[in-house]
């Protein structure tokens with residue numbers, strides 16, 4: 687199964703991707719995670735990517751597409767994959783269609799207010815990247831990762847100004863993909879306002895109909 691998860695930051699793409707990945711035994715590929723790995727290095731490209739991400743802007747299409755294509759060539763994608771955060775522009779969608787077919791696109795539907803609430807409360811582990819939420823998914827000990835015991839931090843791009851910019855960028859650059867994939871008969875809307883379990887149940891139901 688080759689799946690795309692579409693939706694603004696904070697819609698729960700990463701969480702849903704992890705559920706589907708476990709259930710179906712296919713890898714979840716997050717371009718945001720791949721860029722966070724790049725940004726942690728000490729290179730010119732890393733500095734460029736870091737600045738773009740901190741503002742909440744998009745990394746240029748040529749860099750993003752090259753990185754994704756390289757990732758798809760790894761040996762674990764034979765039975766399929768889940769794309770979390772890619773494509774984010776029409777050019778990326780076209781580039782993807784040139785290298786592989788897609789079975790379905792789950793469009794996670796959620797209001798801007800809910801996104802802002804979720805992102806502002808999101809915390810990640812500074813070492814292993816595990817994701818928590820101060821209200822919905824708190825760690826056992828406040829501010830500390832359950833897995834590695836290190837400090838939880840707010841992602842730079844989860845700060846209010848970057849959140850506003852990411853939502854604006856989503857509306858301008860990524861939302862057109864909803865019609866793009868709907869016209870191709872691949873899009874299924876999923877209400878992403880519920881708990882992770884509720885959203886996963888709706889996604890499973892949607893996938894049965896594909």
Ligand code: AMP
Nearest residue numbers: 717718721739743744745750771772774
């Ligand atoms: P995410 O974790 O998916 O919210 O991604 C974090 C950041 O990585 C985004 O705000 C962008 O700066 C960058 N990024 C991730 N995926 C893409 C993509 N497909 N195209 C361009 N930039 C991306």
